[in-house]
Amino acid sequence: MSEDFRCWGVVVAAGSGKRMEAGGIPKQFRSLAGIPVFEWSLAAMLASGVVEKVVVVLPPDQVLALSQDAFGVEGGKTRAESVAAGLAAVPADVSHVLVHDAARPFVSEALVRRLVEKLQGGARGVVPVVPIVDTIRTSEGSTADRAGFVAVQTPQGFERATLVRAHEEARRAGDSEAASPTDDAQLLEAIGEEVQSVPGAPENFKITTESDWLTANALVMAGVRRPVGREVDDLRAGIGVDAHRFGAPGPLRIGGVEIEDCEGLEGHSDADVVLHAISDALLGAAALGDLGRHFPEDRVKPGMSSELILAEVLAMIGDAGFRVGNVDTTVIAARPRLAHLSEAITSKLASLLEIPADCVGFKATTTDGMGLTGSGEGIAAVATAMLVRRA
Template structure:
């Protein structure tokens, strides 16, 4: 198969994660600076073998801020399509819905749990290779603990041992799992028709008589499930990011290594991880204009200015904050303020534009730093210079930067055009940022 051009990833992340004990679904919990889902998606989408991805999400989370961040930023970062779908009541339903989103030209699909953020490319490659030879492949780890069958008692939660099972030939199965796309679609359709629900996609394929290859998994590739898993995953991710641990769990645990190859690969992984990505300066330009009308507040840079007229718009129509927002978003290729806060959305009616700017920066600030903002206001009246320092202060607080990184100038249109007739106010902004390395 042509892996680079015809393999898509499906990342099921629609579960509630109740066993994790968090207030939000576990995939949206932040560890080591990113949400679990972002860690997972970033690693999957960074693989050259994957040419696109589908995120299956809980209902109501399709427009969640962190989801919007993942889809817009990672699609741009890796230059690959990344789409979302609302998941179903079960994992199987969610995967089935995601399969429908994959383009018709794609031949292969990789399924990987959204709550397994420590996947390594080495593991993915081995599963892909096995699937290439056998049409279906999963990964799994052998058991180290004794396994016993138990029976319930009539004494509360107490159970009794029924028998001790042999560990021979038993593995605990992980993801990624890779399948011929047509085969997996067929098995999902048949299972739906039969009313059968499996615990993973490999079970559906094997149930209908197809062989599923198994490759050795990695013990670091665990599924974040219980409260204690968060701290362990965070520690491992931080170690990998710092270069003190290799990215492959198989190397860390001494499994699956060819004689003499593990140390060389580990050293190479450390060298790659220790290379700091050079900061990338980027520039964005923002412009906004709003009419002046009676019955509205006159707000610029979060400062309410006493004046008979105010700016007309869906929010508080703060043209300065809007221009700054568009400049920042433009520098990072993240769209414009209208895309983030649609004017038809009633939630943003009369909203503070300074607050909207802060919301944008809560996301954009994760991958960038402000170097300088150069702003110009164009207004015939009133005289704005008395309010400029207050505007600079407000905006500096949004970005948590010093005021010397913010320039705001006001100029008159000299009674030319509609602005010169006092019918509106315009704002311009040039934003210079530095992109942070994202790992």
């Protein structure tokens, strides 16, 4: 890249998004896979390797510092005013700019590089275009030849000084059509400059309606689109339940912790209901069947430690490509009281699962005298587990 060639990005995110607004949140600030929509394109520009910094044009009440390579400025009442505000924040020694609508989160690094390559070749303006696939009719009712039309996307690339001049000319035009363009390429054409094109991308669509929003989320959920530089976790949830009757010699084992002076639970192993419920939840989250399938009665020796069962389950989910994200367990029992052991059980579970203690939930409750657990005949446990696919 020439030393004289410097390119910055301007991401326009100052609009009100009135055509699609949820709970007062404009579309460009809605969370897409946990990331604000405008940050998706911001990340793609910076990751392209050809854009030095990005100016994000924001509503007056939402101007914020973003990162070392991106900062926000206050936008205007119209798109043209907002783009002009972004341009004003670009240093005079930056030769070129890419102007992008924040509501197009799926711009790719490759498209950014295509635009910059065209600018390096001498183009003063360049836009990405895609074929129109629908039949086009005029408002008078006649059919137009769609082969002669393309749909224009953003980012749009420009020689900075030329775009600044085009905006100045548009402002002088007052109330004319040139003063309220739908994109910046129109302004260049209005002052007689040629605008070239490069192939765009169908997935680089603009989120305008609720239908667009549903499409964007579906693409992310299916793994078709992922934010640049960030991983969208493949999460799996599972539920496990276990119950055992009292009747075995002590000690009682709950969550890997031994409780002395308490009757034990009957079972083929040590009957730790918490470890069994968690193991079952982990298997379910990974779609590996249930605990009985992997540990039939002939595999489990009397008194076998449930920690060994859990360790084998953890190995299975690891082989399936997952790690434990978090677990939550509720013990249902009239006896013994477990509140004073909550911290010890949580710590033990975290150690067995190899996750932080703040990713382990443990509670105990009763059923007010109802059923097996309420009568004190036994103990039950319900567990949920979240798995994360390993990168």
